[in-house]
Amino acid sequence: MTDRRSLFIWLLFCGVAGFVFLAYAVTSLAAGRGAFVLPLDDVYIHFQYAKQLAHGQPYIYNPSQPPTSGATSLLYPFILAIGYLLGFQGLNLSLWALMIGALALLGSLILIYRLLRAYDAPNGLAVGMALIFGLTGAVSWHFMSGMETGLVILFTLATLYGVVAKRLGWLVVSAALLALTRPEGGILAGIAMVVMLVRVYRAAPRPRKNWVLVIPILAVFVQPLVNLLVTGSVVATGNSVKSIFGTVPFYWDEVLRRIVENFARMWAEFVTGFSPREGLYLPYLVGPLALAFLIGGLFSRKYRLVNVLLILWLLASMAAIATLDTAFWHFKRYQMPLLALLFPAAGWGINWFWDRVVRARQVVPLRIGVYGLVGAGLAVALTTGAAFLHHFALNVDYVYLQPLQMARWL
Secondary structure, eight states: OOHHHHHHHHHHHHHHHHHHHHHHHHHHHHHTTTSOOOSOTHHHHHHHHHHHHHTTOTTOSSTTSOOOOOOSOSSHHHHHHHHHHTTOOGGGHHHHHHHHHHHHHHHHHHHHHHHHHHTTOOHHHHHHHHHHHHHOHHHHHHHTSSSTHHHHHHHHHHHHHHHHTTOHHHHHHHHHHHHHHOTTHHHHHHHHHHHHHHHHHHHOSSOSSGGGGHHHHHHHTHHHHHHHHHHSOSSOHHHHHHBGGGOSSOOHHHHHHHHHHHHHHHHHHHHHOEETTTEEOSOTTHHHHHHHHHHHGGGOTTTHHHHHHHHHHHHHHHHHHTTBTTTTHHHHTTTHHHHHHHHHHHHHHHHHHIIIIIHHHTOHHHHHHHHHHHHHHHHHHHHHHHHHHHHHHHHHHHHIIIIIHHHHHO
């Protein structure tokens, strides 16, 4: 690829991330009556911990009170605290969170593109799938929600890229950051390390640098250890109160029924891209194409190991999320890193068809059909983008009218 084309693609992705940032920032200001207000009250839990951290009181929610583990992300409050120290204070810390989300979106666009190109996908297909990803409403909403979800998506895609591109250092750093950002990120990091260890040992029975794969595993235990030392409890309070296993009164049959129901519903909505409540989450065919690739790729030596990784990620993470009472809250907040994986998987499925049929037979109508499919995906992504921007405005309005007014009174 020429330097000019690379620059154009980079600028295009910057433009998409900037467009999403501006659209959501303006909406935040408008619905917040001139103040940057974000759509989830959970955001302000992170903000309060970040504020106290900036004042030299880590893990303290309110001054003069003992430490608590209410922030379920170890890394994110530190990132927010940097913004607080730079002057993004009060409600303006929301602007810093939006900026972090925009940077995470830009990084994710680049990674989607590189994941497609790593398997020799046509340049147009790789760019198109990245744009579909970035403009899909559910995706952009979560990058702009003010929560750590955008960073989890970024580090998940970066970990996948480390496996696909066989970049050991990249993989270790990405997986470690993933484990430090969310507790469930530790599941993804651990599975990735096992899969990479299998690949390394197949290539060389006694590799010299395989010890670095232990680093992300160790990172998984950092947050529980810090919680234990600071608060006396291994589990963050936010995790414990959301678990179905904490239901009172506790009945095994009801708990298992709810978990199985959540698990089945997640798979159904992943494949269809549709939720009965919010409507379309993913452009049509992203889910079916991804599922077809995940199954079909198991029979290809080229894709098999990565497909095993993706399937294990989906099964293990969805099983863990299914145990949460909040599995479908906040527009699938906990599921979004997994939904993001469907975009490169769908792109690889299209690329497989391109290699086997379009490129091999040089059938022009099929080539036009593939690019027409990508164009249709972009159009649908834009419609979901408008819908979720409206959802964002409604949620900001709710936070402004109720939690924010109560906070000002107190």
